[in-house]
Amino acid sequence: MPSPRGSRERRAAAGAGRPEFLSLVSPRGPGIPDSPSRRREVSAAPGPGPGPGPPLPEEDCMKLNPSFTGIALRSLLAIDLWASKRLGVCAREGSAWGSARPLMKVIEVSGHGIPWLLGTAYGLCRSDSSAGREVLLNLLFALLLDLVLVAVVKGLVRRRRPTHNKMDMFVTVSVDKYSFPSGHATRAAMVCRFVLHHLVLAIPLRVLVVLWAVIVGISRVMLGRHNVTDVAFGLIMGYMQYSVVEYFWLSPLSAPTLFALWSH
Numbered sequence: 282m283p284s285p286r287g288s289r290e291r292r293a294a295a296g297a298g299r300p301e302f303l304s305l306v307s308p309r310g311p312g313i314p315d316s317p318s319r320r321r322e323v324s325a326a327p328g329p330g331p332g333p334g335p336p337l338p339e340e341d342c343m344k345l346n347p348s349f350t351g352i353a354l355r356s357l358l359a360i361d362l363w364a365s366k367r368l369g370v371c372a373r374e375g376s377a378w379g380s381a382r383p384l385m386k387v388i389e390v391s392g393h394g395i396p397w398l399l400g401t402a403y404g405l406c407r408s409d410s411s412a413g414r415e416v417l418l419n420l421l422f423a424l425l426l427d428l429v430l431v432a433v434v435k436g437l438v439r440r441r442r443p444t445h446n447k448m449d450m451f452v453t454v455s456v457d458k459y460s461f462p463s464g465h466a467t468r469a470a471m472v473c474r475f476v477l478h479h480l481v482l483a484i485p486l487r488v489l490v491v492l493w494a495v496i497v498g499i500s501r502v503m504l505g506r507h508n509v510t511d512v513a514f515g516l517i518m519g520y521m522q523y524s525v526v527e528y529f530w531l532s533p534l535s536a537p538t539l540f541a542l543w544s545h
């Protein structure tokens with residue numbers, strides 16, 4: 282009767298020569314690059330068996346039988362990388378749609394945090410109606426909240442930008458080397474909901490606002506800045522951020538000191 286450890290070793294040995302099994306048999310777990318120094322560490326570590334080698338934790342059995350969710354997630358990520366690379370048609374000047382890159386970069390600036398922050402602050406200073414000031418103050422709060430939340434999620438997830446991205450973006454901060462989620466997509470979705478709720482606009486203008494948000498999202502992938510999932514998650518996150526802003530809506534009643542600062 283073969284022991285469970287024996288059969289585990291046989292399975293590991295069988296998979297060892299096949300790249301598709303390497304991440305499953307490796308004690309490092311998937312996704313961490315192998316290196317000679319790492320291999321030396323592993324072979325030097327004491328093991329329970331007769332030969333050198335690290336003890337195989339019980340979780341390894343689970344890695345050999347990845348769950349349906351694990352397989353689905355890995356497949357989704359593989360499709361995401363493949364599709365994002367194919368859709369990054371403006372990633373370089375020499376790319377298939379490289380001539381559209383300058384236009385994509387204008388769209389990029391239209392969704393950037395700096396023009397939105399400066400524009401909102403300027404409007405706030407110039408506004409002479411209390412209703413206008415209330416809306417602009419909340420927009421400013423929304424934009425700052427968006428920057429903080431995106432920075433937190435980017436810092437936690439730490440997903441690198443696609444390799445085909447050329448890092449020539451207009452004003453970035455340190456977390457912007459990460460791509461999940463797209464800050465442009467969160468801002469576009471949040472601002473879009475905000476504007477539709479608080480500005481009385483004719484239908485064609487409302488359609489234009491929605492189109493702008495969608496185009497900002499699509500342009501992130503076309504420029505090669507993001508993978509599709511970064512943008513999809515960003516749009517959903519931005520949509521939900523607006524609900525947070527609505528919930529904590531600042532008014533002269535809830536934040537009298539803040540409003541006193543801006544009243545002339």
Ligand SMILES: CC(C)=CCC/C(C)=C/COP(=O)(O)O
Pocket residue numbers: 393394395398428450451452453454457459460462463464465466501506
């Ligand atoms: C410096 C300020 C105020 C905002 C940074 C805006 C920015 C560069 C966001 C990154 O967006 P993506 O994640 O879509 O590339």
